[in-house]
Amino acid sequence: MTEKTTDRVRMTGISKRYGPILSLSDVSLRIAPGEVLGLVGDNGAGKSTLSKVLSGAVVPDAGTIEIDEETVRFETPADARAAHVEMVYQDLSLCDTIDVAGNLFLGREPVRRVAGVSLLDKRRMHDDAKAMLERLGIVIADTRQKVENLSGGQRQSIAIGRAASFDPKVLIMDEPTAALAVAEVEAVLELIRTVSARGVSVILITHRLQDLFLVCDRIQVMYEGRSVAERKISETSIEEVVDLIVGRKFTARSAARGDRQEGVSA
Ligand SMILES: Nc1ncnc2c1ncn2[C@@H]1O[C@H](COP(=O)(O)OP(=O)(O)OP(=O)(O)O)[C@@H](O)[C@H]1O
Numbered sequence: 001m002t003e004k005t006t007d008r009v010r011m012t013g014i015s016k017r018y019g020p021i022l023s024l025s026d027v028s029l030r031i032a033p034g035e036v037l038g039l040v041g042d043n044g045a046g047k048s049t050l051s052k053v054l055s056g057a058v059v060p061d062a063g064t065i066e067i068d069e070e071t072v073r074f075e076t077p078a079d080a081r082a083a084h085v086e087m088v089y090q091d092l093s094l095c096d097t098i099d100v101a102g103n104l105f106l107g108r109e110p111v112r113r114v115a116g117v118s119l120l121d122k123r124r125m126h127d128d129a130k131a132m133l134e135r136l137g138i139v140i141a142d143t144r145q146k147v148e149n150l151s152g153g154q155r156q157s158i159a160i161g162r163a164a165s166f167d168p169k170v171l172i173m174d175e176p177t178a179a180l181a182v183a184e185v186e187a188v189l190e191l192i193r194t195v196s197a198r199g200v201s202v203i204l205i206t207h208r209l210q211d212l213f214l215v216c217d218r219i220q221v222m223y224e225g226r227s228v229a230e231r232k233i234s235e236t237s238i239e240e241v242v243d244l245i246v247g248r249k250f251t252a253r254s255a256a257r258g259d260r261q262e263g264v265s266a
């Protein structure tokens with residue numbers, strides 16, 4: 001990542017209210033091309049809501065979004081996809097009864113014309129699926145396997161592979177490793193490295209703080225709907241991140257160490 005590049009995404013002053021709950025209050029976020037940003041915060045801090053605003057699934061009450069310095073307005077996920085923003089949701093949204101290749105190409109299956117009739121070009125679909133998975137270093141023995149028979153980690157890889165195949169500039173992942181075994185977590189983290197090395201900006205939402213230190217360049221901390229701190233990963237520690245996540249009122253541990261209390265301002 002070069003230092004001088006302009007921001008790929010710039011979200012400014014984003015607010016969203018659900019009845020009495022202010023889910024997001026004047027939140028800003030920026031990310032550079034190829035950067036991996038960890039978005040962290042306690043349950044209900046607003047991480048998913050903020051990422052859904054960027055993926056077009058939630059329309060904010062206020063604020064602006066710029067992609068490559070152009071202001072955009074997303075009213076649906078299709079709008080965001082058209083601007084090359086993809087999100088992998090925690091529930092994965094794969095179709096269990098369809099095979100791996102079918103899931104990768106769902107809604108845009110290759111067809112061939114035979115005597116004027118469009119037929120699903122199965123061979124091409126499986127060949128393309130294999131190539132797509134290989135490019136991302138995803139190991140799935142057979143693209144004809146039904147997705148319901150895959151492990152959690154393989155399913156997560158397919159969901160990420162599908163998102164990556166839309167040629168995203170920005171890839172948002174909400175808790176991609178939450179339900180995975182250790183080796184599967186490694187595979188997903190490696191996939192994040194592969195994708196970001198190609199210039200894709202990745203926003204990683206996770207409660208697994210150790211993962212942040214393995215793949216992220218920077219973290220942004222949310223607290224009760226506000227963005228409260230930002231750190232380069234090389235300039236922070238798990239202890240500090242924990243303190244930032246739980247907020248000022250619980251920082252007795254740092255106080256006991258004699259650290260200067262700078263609170264949670266960035
Ligand atoms: N559709 C909705 N309707 C009403 N309230 C909502 C809605 N979506 C989110 N909220 C509220 O907004 C706040 C932020 O929620 P959000 O899901 O963004 O948090 P989060 O940081 O992703 O938390 P978690 O780590 O638990 O996933 C919460 O208080 C939540 O209850």
Ligand SMILES: [Mg+2]
Binds near residue numbers: 047
């Ligand atoms: Mg969430």
